[in-house]
Amino acid sequence: MVFATHSQAWGSKVRRSAAAARDKPLLRPWRARNNLFFRGGGEGRKGATIRISTMELPVTDLREGSCGGKGSEAPRERRPPVSVAAVLPAGGSGERLGGCTPKQFCALLGRPLVSYTVRAMERISWISDIVVVVSPENVEVMKSIIKKYGHKRTTVAEGGMTRHRSIFNGLKKIAESHLLSSPLQKPEVVIIHDAVRPFVEEDILFKVVMAAKEHGAAGAICPLVSTVIASSADGCLDHSLDRAKYRASEMPQAFLFDIIHQAYHQCSDYDLDYGTECLHLALKYNKTNAKLIEGPPDLWKVTYKRDLYAADSLIKDNISQQVCVLTNMKEDAVQVGFLLHETLKSHVKLVKAISTSLCKNESHLQNILLGQCYNFICINDNLSNFQETHQLVEILENTNASLLYSVVLISVYLDFFENVSFISAMQRFTKFAKEVEKKNILLYGLSIHYQKDNLKLQETMDSAAALIMALIRDRNPAYVGQLLVA
Numbered sequence: 108m109v110f111a112t113h114s115q116a117w118g119s120k121v122r123r124s125a126a127a128a129r130d131k132p133l134l135r136p137w138r139a140r141n142n143l144f145f146r147g148g149g150e151g152r153k154g155a156t157i158r159i160s161t162m163e164l165p166v167t168d169l170r171e172g173s174c175g176g177k178g179s180e181a182p183r184e185r186r187p188p189v190s191v192a193a194v195l196p197a198g199g200s201g202e203r204l205g206g207c208t209p210k211q212f213c214a215l216l217g218r219p220l221v222s223y224t225v226r227a228m229e230r231i232s233w234i235s236d237i238v239v240v241v242s243p244e245n246v247e248v249m250k251s252i253i254k255k256y257g258h259k260r261t262t263v264a265e266g267g268m269t270r271h272r273s274i275f276n277g278l279k280k281i282a283e284s285h286l287l288s289s290p291l292q293k294p295e296v297v298i299i300h301d302a303v304r305p306f307v308e309e310d311i312l313f314k315v316v317m318a319a320k321e322h323g324a325a326g327a328i329c330p331l332v333s334t335v336i337a338s339s340a341d342g343c344l345d346h347s348l349d350r351a352k353y354r355a356s357e358m359p360q361a362f363l364f365d366i367i368h369q370a371y372h373q374c375s376d377y378d379l380d381y382g383t384e385c386l387h388l389a390l391k392y393n394k395t396n397a398k399l400i401e402g403p404p405d406l407w408k409v410t411y412k413r414d415l416y417a418a419d420s421l422i423k424d425n426i427s428q429q430v431c432v433l434t435n436m437k438e439d440a441v442q443v444g445f446l447l448h449e450t451l452k453s454h455v456k457l458v459k460a461i462s463t464s465l466c467k468n469e470s471h472l473q474n475i476l477l478g479q480c481y482n483f484i485c486i487n488d489n490l491s492n493f494q495e496t497h498q499l500v501e502i503l504e505n506t507n508a509s510l511l512y513s514v515v516l517i518s519v520y521l522d523f524f525e526n527v528s529f530i531s532a533m534q535r536f537t538k539f540a541k542e543v544e545k546k547n548i549l550l551y552g553l554s555i556h557y558q559k560d561n562l563k564l565q566e567t568m569d570s571a572a573a574l575i576m577a578l579i580r581d582r583n584p585a586y587v588g589q590l591l592v593a
């Protein structure tokens with residue numbers, strides 16, 4: 108079958124500005140043996156050459172820089188020299204958020220908030236066990252979430268009436284797990300992280316764990332946004348604190364397991380019922396001064412409704428940073444795929460372009476397509492059978508690509524009005540889209556009127572890219588199965 112192998116040309120060398128596209132010839136294809144070559148025009152510079160081979164060759168991933176930053180090398184994983192477990196308190200009722208569902212179980216893009224935080228911990232291989240502490244009535248709910256989303260190394264513990272009591276129960280679950288049939292490994296260091304703080308990255312976790320190993324306790328802090336003031340008995344200002352001297356205590360926090368476990372055992376009922384700061388317990392009951400680590404701004408806790416909206420839009424933004432363009436071998440499709448690839452580069456951090464008529468050997472495509480990419484643009488021959496889209500959906504389903512995040516699939520048609528009975532084709536497309544929506548795959552149609560006039564074609568590409576990014580960022584089920592026209 109066919110792959111595109113992209114010589115050095117694609118990625119950084121191929122620089123095609125919209126202006127350059129207007130007065131320079133687009134791709135000038137020529138064939139040599141079993142390869143199809145295209146040279147991208149460029150302003151005064153030697154255009155790049157794209158080779159599409161008819162051999163089964165690995166498709167180079169057009170990594171323009173990883174999602175998280177520059178450079179295509181995956182960061183080498185650091186591992187702390189200690190065993191680590193995590194306790195995620197998730198046993199609250201979410202009163203400040205309102206509503207009948209506790210906030211940790213509120214859905215973001217169809218998935219409970221707690222699952223995002225568990226996933227954030229689970230992705231880190233050096234966290235050996237994750238204990239989620241939920242209220243007794245939500246134990247089965249939490250177990251079903253773990254099962255549905257395939258969370259590994261994750262155990263449920265029963266919470267208490269307060270956050271501290273829930274955390275204490277989580278620690279006891281670990282300490283006393285040798286009595287269980289599947290004992291948890293008692294860690295040297297334990298992370299404590301609110302289950303409603305989903306935006307936690309490996310870097311801060313590593314830092315607090317290493318600091319806890321050295322100091323006994325450590326916690327993430329952030330600058331105060333508002334000034335702290337004290338009021339007098341009659342409700343008037345008594346004094347204000349110098350904001351520069353104070354920090355907000357966030358999460359994650361980390362402790363040598365025995366330090367925090369003993370602190371909770373010695374804890375007064377008052378502290379268990381009214382305290383809000385684990386670092387304080389380590390100091391009060393174990394004379395351990397926690398190391399404070401400046402954390403990134405996205406450690407915030409979902410507390411109010413607005414925080415849920417913010418989390419929803421942040422997740423959408425995070426998963427909209429990668430797009431994969433798939434074209435078949437047809438020269439028009441490759442030309443449009445190339446132009447879309449180039450035009451989209453100004454919208455997202457990473458655009459992959461894979462010219463392939465989907466191979467039977469899915470593993471090739473899986474690795475390339477599914478490295479954290481949840482947005483696909485598939486250029487089809489025509490609307491009557493959209494075969495390429497069908498094949499891609501099959502791969503996405505077989506690889507469970509849409510388990511954690513909805514996958515956006517935009518099925519592109521060039522001049523679909525030709526040779527098809529439009530209404531019956533659209534009915535088939537819409538029916539198929541409704542079917543795959545059940546698998547969390549959001550299938551949209553996009554018609555691009557393909558014309559050889561460079562100026563108009565680039566304007567069409569700009570319009571197509573804007574529509575594509577709107578669909579990707581919004582992920583609105585209402586437009587599933589609809590056909591937009593660029």
Ligand SMILES: Nc1ccn([C@@H]2O[C@H](COP(=O)(O)OP(=O)(O)OP(=O)(O)O)[C@@H](O)[C@H]2O)c(=O)n1
Nearest residue numbers: 196197198199200201202203268269270273302
């Ligand atoms: N008895 C409790 C209370 C809170 N938490 C957890 O502690 C974290 C931070 O607490 P908070 O934001 O106060 O959550 P809630 O108590 O649910 O919120 P509210 O105070 O608005 O009711 C949350 O993940 C919450 O689920 C817990 O495990 N057990």
Ligand SMILES: O=P(O)(O)OC[C@@H](O)[C@@H](O)[C@@H](O)CO
Nearest residue numbers: 270301356357358383384385
């Ligand atoms: O449960 P509450 O939202 O009242 O407070 C929790 C916060 O105090 C806590 O998550 C951080 O401040 C770190 O301790």
